[in-house]
Amino acid sequence: MSLLKTLAEKPWLPPMAGAGFAPPHGLIPSAAGRTALKFFIAVASVIFFLLTITFLSRTQYPDFQALAGEPWQPFSNTSQLWLNTAILLLASIALRWGVVSSRQQNLGQITIALVAASLFSMMFLFAQFAVWQQLYSLGYFVSSNPANSYFYLFTGIHGLHLLGGLVALARCTVLFTTRRDCTQLNRGLALCRSYWDFLLLIWLFLFLLLTLSSASYRAIAVLCGF
Amino acid sequence: MPHTAIADQPDESHHPTKFIWKYIWSQDHKVIAIQYAVTAIFVGLIALVLSGLMRLQLGFPNTFSFIDPSAYIQFVTMHGMIMVIYLLTALFLGGFGNYLIPLMIGARDMVFPFLNMLSYWVYLLSVIVLLASFFVPGGPTGAGWTLYPPQAILQGTPGADWGILLMLLSLAIFIVAFTMGGLNYVTTVLQARAKGMTLMRMPLSIWGIFVATILGLLAFPALLVSAIMMLFDKLIGTSFFMPALVSMGEQLDYSGGSPILFQHLFWFFGHPEVYIVALPAFGMVSDVIATHARKNIFGYRQMVWAIVAIGGLSFIVWAHHMYVSGMNPYFGFFFATTTLIIAVPTAIKVYNWVLTLWKGNIHLTTAMLFAIGFIFTFTHGGLTGLFLGNVVVDLPLSDTYFVVAHFHMVMGVSPIMVLFAAIYHWFPKITGKHLHKGMGNAHFWVTFLGTYAVYLPMHYLGFLGVPRRYYAMGDTDFIPDSAQTLNASITVAALIVGLAQLIFIFNLLHSLRKGKPAGANPWGATTLEWQTEHTPPRHGNWGTHLPEVHRWAYDYSVPNAKDDFIPQNVADQDVVMVAVPETAPLDVSQQAIDLGPGEPS
Numbered sequence: 001m002s003l004l005k006t007l008a009e010k011p012w013l014p015p016m017a018g019a020g021f022a023p024p025h026g027l028i029p030s031a032a033g034r035t036a037l038k039f040f041i042a043v044a045s046v047i048f049f050l051l052t053i054t055f056l057s058r059t060q061y062p063d064f065q066a067l068a069g070e071p072w073q074p075f076s077n078t079s080q081l082w083l084n085t086a087i088l089l090l091a092s093i094a095l096r097w098g099v100v101s102s103r104q105q106n107l108g109q110i111t112i113a114l115v116a117a118s119l120f121s122m123m124f125l126f127a128q129f130a131v132w133q134q135l136y137s138l139g140y141f142v143s144s145n146p147a148n149s150y151f152y153l154f155t156g157i158h159g160l161h162l163l164g165g166l167v168a169l170a171r172c173t174v175l176f177t178t179r180r181d182c183t184q185l186n187r188g189l190a191l192c193r194s195y196w197d198f199l200l201l202i203w204l205f206l207f208l209l210l211t212l213s214s215a216s217y218r219a220i221a222v223l224c225g226f
Numbered sequence: 227m228p229h230t231a232i233a234d235q236p237d238e239s240h241h242p243t244k245f246i247w248k249y250i251w252s253q254d255h256k257v258i259a260i261q262y263a264v265t266a267i268f269v270g271l272i273a274l275v276l277s278g279l280m281r282l283q284l285g286f287p288n289t290f291s292f293i294d295p296s297a298y299i300q301f302v303t304m305h306g307m308i309m310v311i312y313l314l315t316a317l318f319l320g321g322f323g324n325y326l327i328p329l330m331i332g333a334r335d336m337v338f339p340f341l342n343m344l345s346y347w348v349y350l351l352s353v354i355v356l357l358a359s360f361f362v363p364g365g366p367t368g369a370g371w372t373l374y375p376p377q378a379i380l381q382g383t384p385g386a387d388w389g390i391l392l393m394l395l396s397l398a399i400f401i402v403a404f405t406m407g408g409l410n411y412v413t414t415v416l417q418a419r420a421k422g423m424t425l426m427r428m429p430l431s432i433w434g435i436f437v438a439t440i441l442g443l444l445a446f447p448a449l450l451v452s453a454i455m456m457l458f459d460k461l462i463g464t465s466f467f468m469p470a471l472v473s474m475g476e477q478l479d480y481s482g483g484s485p486i487l488f489q490h491l492f493w494f495f496g497h498p499e500v501y502i503v504a505l506p507a508f509g510m511v512s513d514v515i516a517t518h519a520r521k522n523i524f525g526y527r528q529m530v531w532a533i534v535a536i537g538g539l540s541f542i543v544w545a546h547h548m549y550v551s552g553m554n555p556y557f558g559f560f561f562a563t564t565t566l567i568i569a570v571p572t573a574i575k576v577y578n579w580v581l582t583l584w585k586g587n588i589h590l591t592t593a594m595l596f597a598i599g600f601i602f603t604f605t606h607g608g609l610t611g612l613f614l615g616n617v618v619v620d621l622p623l624s625d626t627y628f629v630v631a632h633f634h635m636v637m638g639v640s641p642i643m644v645l646f647a648a649i650y651h652w653f654p655k656i657t658g659k660h661l662h663k664g665m666g667n668a669h670f671w672v673t674f675l676g677t678y679a680v681y682l683p684m685h686y687l688g689f690l691g692v693p694r695r696y697y698a699m700g701d702t703d704f705i706p707d708s709a710q711t712l713n714a715s716i717t718v719a720a721l722i723v724g725l726a727q728l729i730f731i732f733n734l735l736h737s738l739r740k741g742k743p744a745g746a747n748p749w750g751a752t753t754l755e756w757q758t759e760h761t762p763p764r765h766g767n768w769g770t771h772l773p774e775v776h777r778w779a780y781d782y783s784v785p786n787a788k789d790d791f792i793p794q795n796v797a798d799q800d801v802v803m804v805a806v807p808e809t810a811p812l813d814v815s816q817q818a819i820d821l822g823p824g825e826p827s
Binding site: 006007008009010011012014028031032035036039040042043046047050051054057058061062063064142143146149153157 | 231337338405408409410412413416417418424425426427440443444447448450451454455458462463464465466479481482483484487491494522526527530531534777778780781798
C-alpha cells in the first residue's frame with residue numbers, strides 16, 4: 001500500500017537518484033476540492049452512522065413503534081417516498097448532464113442542466129416537507145414516538161446537507177455567470193455531482209432504514225448485538 | 227486578496243492595505259491564527275478565574291457568600307468546557323494549526339482562505355453564545371462539563387432553562403467552525419506542500435496537527451449529534467436520552483430514552499478529544515526539543531507511527547470513561563485492554579523525547595524549560611491513567627480527586643506546558659521580537675512547581691476518598707481534618723499559579739513593544755517557517771518564489787557541517803562543510819565548537 005510505503009520512508013537518508021522524492025509542484029484546484037469533499041463526506045457519513053447506531057439501539061426499547069410493517073402504519077404505502085427518491089435521482093442526473101455539458105462548453109445545455117438540478121433539488125426538499133406535513137396531520141408528531149422523532153431528525157439533517165449543497169451549487173452558478181469559465185464550472189459541478197450522489201445514497205439508506213418493520217429491526221439488532 | 231496556496235508569484239504588490247482587510251476580515255492564515263489565539267487566550271483566562279473561584283470555595287468553605295452550591299457547579303461546568311474546547315482545541319488547531327501549517331510545509335496560505343476566515347468568525351460566534359449564558363436568567367448550565375442527561379435539562383440543575391440551551395447551541399456552532407477549519411488544514415497538508423516536502427519530511431508539529439484534525443473531523447460529529455438530540459429532548463420533548471421519570475414529585479412526559487446512549491456518544495467524542503489536544507502538543511514539543519537540544523529527533527519514523535497509531539486507537543477506548551455507569555464485563559475487559567495498548571505508542575514517544583535530550587547540546591531557553599516540564603507532567607499524568615484504565619482500580623477512584631488530579635496533569639497542565647513552550651519558541655517569528663527570558667523563566671518555575679503543589683496532593687486526597695464535584699466536604703468519618711488543610715494549601719498554590727500567568731501576559735505585551743529584535747532564525751532552526759524572507763512573514767509568506775525542500779526537518783549537528791543546523795531548503799551542494807584534518811580522526815567534539823544561537827538574557 002502506498003500509505004505504508006510512505007510511512008516506511010527514511011527521510012534522513014539522501015534520496016536515491018530518480019527516486020522521485022518530490023510531490024507535484026503547484027496546487028491543482030480540482031485535487032484540493034476533491035480532497036476537501038472526501039473529508040466532508042467522511043464527516044457527514046459519521047453523523048449518519050452514529051445516528052443509525054443510536055436508532056437501531058432505540059428500536060429495541062418497548063415504547064418504539066415502527067412506522068411501517070402494519071397496514072395502518074404511515075409507511076406501509078411508500079409511494080410518496082419513492083416519488084421523492086425519483087426527484088432526487090433526477091437532480092443527480094441533471095448534475096451529471098451539467099458536468100458533461102460544461103466539459104463540452106455547451107452554454108445552452110449548461111443552463112438547462114443547472115436550472116434542472118436546482119429545481120429538482122428544491123422540489124425534493126418541498127416533497128420531504130410534504131411528507132412531514134402528512135405525518136403531522138395523521139398525528140405522528142415529533143415527540144409522540146421515538147420512530148417519529150428519528151424520522152424527522154434523519155430527514156431534517158439530510159435536508160440541511162442538501163441545502164448546503166444548494167449553496168455550493170449557487171456559488172458555482174454565480175461564478176460562472178460572472179466569469180464564463182467552463183473549466184472552473186466543470187470542476188465545481190463535478191464536486192456537486194459527487195456530493196449529490198452521496199446524498200442520494202444516504203437517502204436510499206435512510207428510506208430503507210426508516211421503513212422497516214419491527215421484526216426487521218429486531219433481526220438487525222440481534223445481528224448487531226444490541 | 228487571498229493568495230493561491232502553492233504558486234510562484236512574480237508580483238508581490240497585492241497585499242491588503244486597509245486596516246479592516248488586513249486585520250479584521252483578513253484571509254491571511256497568520257492573522258486568522260492570531261485572532262484565534264487571542265480569542266482562545268481571552269476565554270481561557272475567564273476559565274482560569276472560574277477555577278480560582280472554585281478553589282476559594284474548596285479551600286476556605288463558607289467564607290465567600292457569593293459562591294453558593296449552584297454557582298460552584300456552574301463554575302465547574304464552564305471551566306471544564308471552556309478549557310477543553312474553546313481554549314485548548316481552538317488554540318492548538320485554530321491558532322497554531324493556522325499559523326504553522328502553511329509556513330512549515332512551504333505554502334503561501336491555506337487552500338481555502340475564505341473558508342478559513344469564516345471558520346474564525348463562526349468560532350467567535352460560538353464563544354459569544356457561550357459567554358452570553360453568564361447573562362441569561364438562571365445563569366450558565368451547571369450540568370458538569372459532560373452534560374449528562376437527564377439532569378442536564380431538568381429543573382433543579384442550575385441553568386436548566388437557558389444555560390443548557392446556549393451551551394448546546396454554542397457547541398454546535400463551534401463544531402461547524404471547526405469543520406470549516408479542519409477541512410482546510412487536512413486539504414492544505416495533503417495538497418499544498420512545497421516541492422520536495424514529502425509527507426515523511428514534514429516536521430512532527432504538522433504530523434500532530436494533521437492527525438489531530440482528522441480525529442476532530444471524525445469525533446466532533448458525535449458531540450454534534452448528541453447536542454442536537456439533547457436540544458430536541460429539551461425543546462420539543464422527544465425522548466432520545468430521557469427515560470420515564472418523576473422530577474420534583476411530577477411525572478414528566480418523557481419515556482423510554484437512554485441516558486447511557488448519550489454517554490456513549492459523548493465519550494466517543496470525548497476520548498479522541500484528549501488526543502485532538504495531545505497530538506499537536508506531542509508534535510510541537512518534539513520540534514521544540516530537537517531545536518533547543520541541537521539534535522535530530524530520536525526515532526522520527528516511530529514518532530510518526532506513534533501519532534498515527536494513537537489516533538487510530540483513540541476511537542476504541544472511549545468506554546473507559548464509563549466503567550462506573552455499568553457495562554458487560556467483557557466490554558470492560560476490552561476497553562481496559564485497548565486503554566493499556568494505547569499507552570505503548572505513547573510511551574515510545576516519551577522515550578524518544580528523553581533520548582533526543584540524551585547527549586544533546588541542550589540550550590535551557592524558556593521554551594526548552596517548558597518542553598522538559600511537559601515530559602515530567604505528561605509522564606505523571608500518563609502513569610495515573612494506566613491505574614484508571616483498569617476497571618477494578620477505576621471503580622473506587624472514579625468519583626474522587628484522584629481522577630481530577632490525573633486528567634489535569636495529563637490533559638490540562640501538559641498541553642498548556644507545550645502551549646507555553648510553543649509561544650516562547652515561535653513568538654520571535656510571529657512578532658520579530660524575543661520574549662523576555664527572565665520573566666519567562668520566572669513564569670516557568672512558578673507554573674511548573676505550582677502545578678505540582680496543586681495536583682500531587684490531589685492524588686492523595688483521592689486515595690483518602692475525597693469526592694469530586696462536591697461543593698463542600700462537610701463532616702465525614704473517613705476523611706481526616708488534615709484533608710481540609712491540604713485543600714487550603716492547594717488553593718493557595720492554585721492562586722499563586724493563576725497570578726503567575728499575569729507575568730506571562732505582561733511579558734507578551736511588554737515584549738511586543740519593547741522586546742529585543744529576534745532576527746529571522748534566532749534558534750537556528752531547520753524548518754521552513756524560520757527561512758522566510760521577512761520576519762514576521764508578510765502576506766503570501768515567501769516573496770516571489772516558493773521554497774524548495776531538499777531534506778528532512780531534523781538536520782541538526784550534522785557531522786562536518788559548518789553550522790549545527792541545515793535548513794530544509796538548503797540543497798546538498800550548498801551545505802558549508804568544515805575541513806577535517808587528515809591526521810585527526812573524526813571527533814564529535816568538533817560539532818560542539820559552534821554552540822549555536824541562543825536566547826538573549
